[in-house]
Amino acid sequence: xxxxxxxxxxxxxxxxxxxxxxxxxxxxxxxxxxxxxxxxxxxxxxxxxxxxxxxxxxxxxxxxxxxxxxxxxxxxxxxxxxxxxxxxxxxxxxxxxxxxxxxxxxxxxxxxxxxxxxxxx
Amino acid sequence: xxxxxxxxxxxxxxxxxxxxxxxxxxxxxxxxxxxxxxxxxxxxxxxxxxxxxxxxxxxxxxxxxxxxxxxxxxxxxxxxxxxxxxxxxxxxxxxxxxxxxxxxxxxxxxxxxxxxxxxxx
DNA sequence: ATAGGGTTTGAACCTAGGTTGAAGGTCAAG
DNA sequence: CTTGACCTTCAACCTAGGTTCAAACCCTAT
Numbered sequence: 388x389x390x391x392x393x394x395x396x397x398x399x400x401x402x403x404x405x406x407x408x409x410x411x412x413x414x415x416x417x418x419x420x421x422x423x424x425x426x427x428x429x430x431x432x433x434x435x436x437x438x439x440x441x442x443x444x445x446x447x448x449x450x451x452x453x454x455x456x457x458x459x460x461x462x463x464x465x466x467x468x469x470x471x472x473x474x475x476x477x478x479x480x481x482x483x484x485x486x487x488x489x490x491x492x493x494x495x496x497x498x499x500x501x502x503x504x505x506x507x508x
Numbered sequence: 509x510x511x512x513x514x515x516x517x518x519x520x521x522x523x524x525x526x527x528x529x530x531x532x533x534x535x536x537x538x539x540x541x542x543x544x545x546x547x548x549x550x551x552x553x554x555x556x557x558x559x560x561x562x563x564x565x566x567x568x569x570x571x572x573x574x575x576x577x578x579x580x581x582x583x584x585x586x587x588x589x590x591x592x593x594x595x596x597x598x599x600x601x602x603x604x605x606x607x608x609x610x611x612x613x614x615x616x617x618x619x620x621x622x623x624x625x626x627x628x629x
Numbered sequence: 630a631t632a633g634g635g636t637t638t639g640a641a642c643c644t645a646g647g648t649t650g651a652a653g654g655t656c657a658a659g
Numbered sequence: 660c661t662t663g664a665c666c667t668t669c670a671a672c673c674t675a676g677g678t679t680c681a682a683a684c685c686c687t688a689t
Contacts (some may be wrong), residue, residue, distance in 0.1 A: 391635065401636085406677060421685060423636055443616075444609050447676070464624045468617055475613045482606045485599050488565050492596045495564075496589055503585045512665065522666090527647060542655060544666055568646070 390416075393426045397434035404434070412437065412451045444474055509547045511537075518555035525555070533558065533572045565595055 394401045407413045413433060416424035440450045453462055453470070462470075515522045528534045534554060537545035554575075561571045574583055574591070583591075 389635075400678080402678060403676085405637095410676090421636080423685080441676095442609070443613055464620055464627075468620050468624075471613050471617045471620070475610055475617070478606055478610045478613065482603055482610070485603045485606065488563070489596055489599045489603070492564055492592050492599065496592050496596070499585055499589050499592070503589070506585075510666075521648080523648060524646085526668095531646090542666080544655080562646095 388426045388428065388430075390424045390426070393430055393434070397431045399434055399438070407437070407447075410447060410451070412447050443471075444478055509549065509551075511545045511547070514547045514551055514555070518552045520555055520559070528558070528568075531568060531572065533568050533575060564592075565599055 388396070390401045390404055394404055404413070408415055413430070416426055419425045437447075437450055440453075441447070449470075509517070511522045511525055515525055525534070529536055534551070537547055540546045558568075558571055561574075562568070570591075
């Protein structure tokens with residue numbers, strides 16, 4: 388498959404695929420006699436996997452480090468669970484931080500509303 | 509006060525103050541006869557305000573748009589409450605998104621744990 | 630043979646919020 | 660009168676994840 392075809396199939400842009408290759412997130416593509424990249428259908432699944440992982444909050448750097456090992460040494464189920472658990476903790480921390488922000492905003496709003504009420508006496 | 513003094517007093521770097529001035533977050537400083545920036549003590553409070561607002565999730569762009577009006581037309585209490593309420597909603601949305609991410613991660617972990625349990629039969 | 634669509638490369642651009650560095654001017658103390 | 664600590668400007672660099680552009684090549688249909 389040519390780059391445009393696989394991009395269409397996976398719902399990503401061609402520039403993104405080239406960018407992933409440049410960054411080492413995906414392996415360099417095989418080339419046809421004209422120099423065009425030639426992809427196996429498998430790559431569609433990989434591209435979708437990348438999008439999913441990003442959606443869960445994994446960075447491309449993190450995804451790449453898993454990808455690298457999916458060749459000769461695929462990551463074990465236990466390892467995957469470990470990575471996911473770590474990411475869940477990070478998301479938890481993010482949520483806690485955002486909730487703290489929200490609390491501070493709310494208390495600021497209350498303060499302002501009170502001072503507004505007082506000024507209307 | 510010279511830039512280094514005020515930076516120290518407010519707990520920010522000098523480069524940050526110059527950056528804020530360049531970006532229009534703070535007004536251009538008065539200059540002494542030697543060309544050095546000369547700040548009034550008030551600016552300490554403003555710099556602290558900026559840090560606080562950032563901590564609540566406001567971007568410099570948002571802070572600047574409020575700052576601009578704090579000269580001739582300071583923003584009203586009601587306006588401030590409006591901005592805060594809007595930001596709280598944005599934080600709420602962020603939290604909801606993060607919680608959805610967390611749910612997806614958790615269900616993925618459960619899936620993997622089950623498949624691991626099955627493979628140990 | 631020429632128009633169009635797809636592909637190649639590399640480099641520049643974008644947001645956000647700064648930091649770092651170079652080259653030079655200023656000021657106070659010893 | 661020199662050293663060290665400040666200050667000035669402007670420009671380049673950084674992260675993350677890409678997009679956009681220019682110049683050139685390839686392939687197919689008319």
